Amino acid sequence: MTRATAHILLLGSGTVGSSLLRILARRRQVMVDASGLDLRVVAIAGRTETAFVRAGLDLDRWREAPRRPTDIPALIEVVAGLERPLLVDCTASDGMHGVYIRALSRGLDVVTANKNPFVVDPARHAALFAAARETRRRIFYETTVGADLPVLAPIIDRVRSGDTIRLIEGSLSGTLGFLADAVSRGEGLPAAVAEARARGYTEPDPTEDLSGRDVARKALILARELGLRLTLEDVELEPFVPSTTLARAREASLEVALAEAAPLFAARTERLRKEGRLIRYLAQVQPLSRTPLRVGPVVVGSDHPAAQLRGTEALVAIHSERAGDVTIVVRGPGAGGDATASGVLADIVRAVG
Numbered sequence: 001m002t003r004a005t006a007h008i009l010l011l012g013s014g015t016v017g018s019s020l021l022r023i024l025a026r027r028r029q030v031m032v033d034a035s036g037l038d039l040r041v042v043a044i045a046g047r048t049e050t051a052f053v054r055a056g057l058d059l060d061r062w063r064e065a066p067r068r069p070t071d072i073p074a075l076i077e078v079v080a081g082l083e084r085p086l087l088v089d090c091t092a093s094d095g096m097h098g099v100y101i102r103a104l105s106r107g108l109d110v111v112t113a114n115k116n117p118f119v120v121d122p123a124r125h126a127a128l129f130a131a132a133r134e135t136r137r138r139i140f141y142e143t144t145v146g147a148d149l150p151v152l153a154p155i156i157d158r159v160r161s162g163d164t165i166r167l168i169e170g171s172l173s174g175t176l177g178f179l180a181d182a183v184s185r186g187e188g189l190p191a192a193v194a195e196a197r198a199r200g201y202t203e204p205d206p207t208e209d210l211s212g213r214d215v216a217r218k219a220l221i222l223a224r225e226l227g228l229r230l231t232l233e234d235v236e237l238e239p240f241v242p243s244t245t246l247a248r249a250r251e252a253s254l255e256v257a258l259a260e261a262a263p264l265f266a267a268r269t270e271r272l273r274k275e276g277r278l279i280r281y282l283a284q285v286q287p288l289s290r291t292p293l294r295v296g297p298v299v300v301g302s303d304h305p306a307a308q309l310r311g312t313e314a315l316v317a318i319h320s321e322r323a324g325d326v327t328i329v330v331r332g333p334g335a336g337g338d339a340t341a342s343g344v345l346a347d348i349v350r351a352v353g
């Protein structure tokens with residue numbers, strides 16, 4: 001029996017959005033039977049066009065549904081008039097901060113995989129959460145850091161219950177995790193990047209991944225959960241490859257730049273391998289340190305939790321006062337469209353539940 005019906009305005013049907021729609025198309029009835037939740041997607045908005053059916057789109061054929069020009073404020077108004085309205089953001093747009101505030105003020109809860117609204121300056125960041133409190137609505141953004149991995153919830157629970165977090169270390173990029181694993185096992189840098197690209201792990205321009213900027217955004221989101229009023233400029237960011245290699249890639253090509261960097265990279269990883277050590281690309285949030293936010297390659301021993309990571313696996317290790325010498329470790333599939341969509345769905349269920 002249906003316990004709750006929710007009406008979804010979905011922004012973005014790219015990798016994550018379309019994966020979410022596929023899962024919903026397959027699992028909607030199972031969810032109704034299992035938990036009584038009937039999730040209806042009323043609108044699927046792209047940058048310019050929106051598929052819209054007030055009673056809920058047929059998710060097997062939504063691409064054939066009636067279309068209208070995208071007008072997000074108008075869509076929020078329509079969905080606001082329906083039972084349990086939700087805004088689900090699967091875009092990478094940096095214009096969503098104001099959209100969320102509008103949605104919250106019209107009674108929508110917000111579920112999002114988009115990091116950008118959470119890395120704005122601290123005052124605007126605070127204003128977003130103040131809007132949620134004032135409107136008694138909620139924002140669910142677990143997937144912004146660890147995709148399908150529950151990363152933020154355990155940290156938020158500890159902070160709220162008065163624990164002091166001393167250090168969070170995270171391997172938060174599937175792509176850089178894959179590359180770090182490959183080069184640490186002796187694969188050459190150019191071959192490792194080519195393989196990551198062929199498997200669809202990288203951005204269309206892999207220098208985006210190699211720069212570490214996406215990990216810096218995730219690290220900032222983590223840091224803000226600990227109450228640190230920092231900005232992206234405060235992240236001490238070291239790219240996966242030297243900055244000179246990224247500059248060379250811009251001026252020549254990525255292939256040329258990686259080939260030139262490869263011998264030094266190989267010599268270093270080979271030396272580390274002989275010492276039984278590995279490279280991992282980690283975000284480190286250390287509230288009491290003089291560099292509270294660091295993102296970059298880290299040499300780890302075989303006893304480090306990140307040493308066991310394989311392929312695109314992600315990990316977050318939390319060291320807190322209450323946990324003492326015990327490290328809290330969350331590890332699993334932390335990247336990719338399907339994993340993220342699965343995490344978005346979990347957040348939707350939390351929002352409605």
Ligand SMILES: NC(=O)c1ccc[n+]([C@@H]2O[C@H](COP(=O)([O-])OP(=O)(O)OC[C@H]3O[C@@H](n4cnc5c(N)ncnc54)[C@H](OP(=O)(O)O)[C@@H]3O)[C@@H](O)[C@H]2O)c1
Binds near residue numbers: 090114
């Ligand atoms: N892919 C992953 O593994 C992963 C993991 C964790 C988090 N995320 C996050 O999830 C989000 C989506 O990632 P993705 O890989 O699915 O990106 P994507 O494939 O580039 O898809 C983005 C979609 O957003 C739409 N869009 C952009 N601006 C819009 C706007 N203003 N209004 C409505 N729609 C808009 C685009 O529509 P048009 O086609 O009309 O331009 C496109 O369909 C990003 O924020 C990303 O950082 C992704």
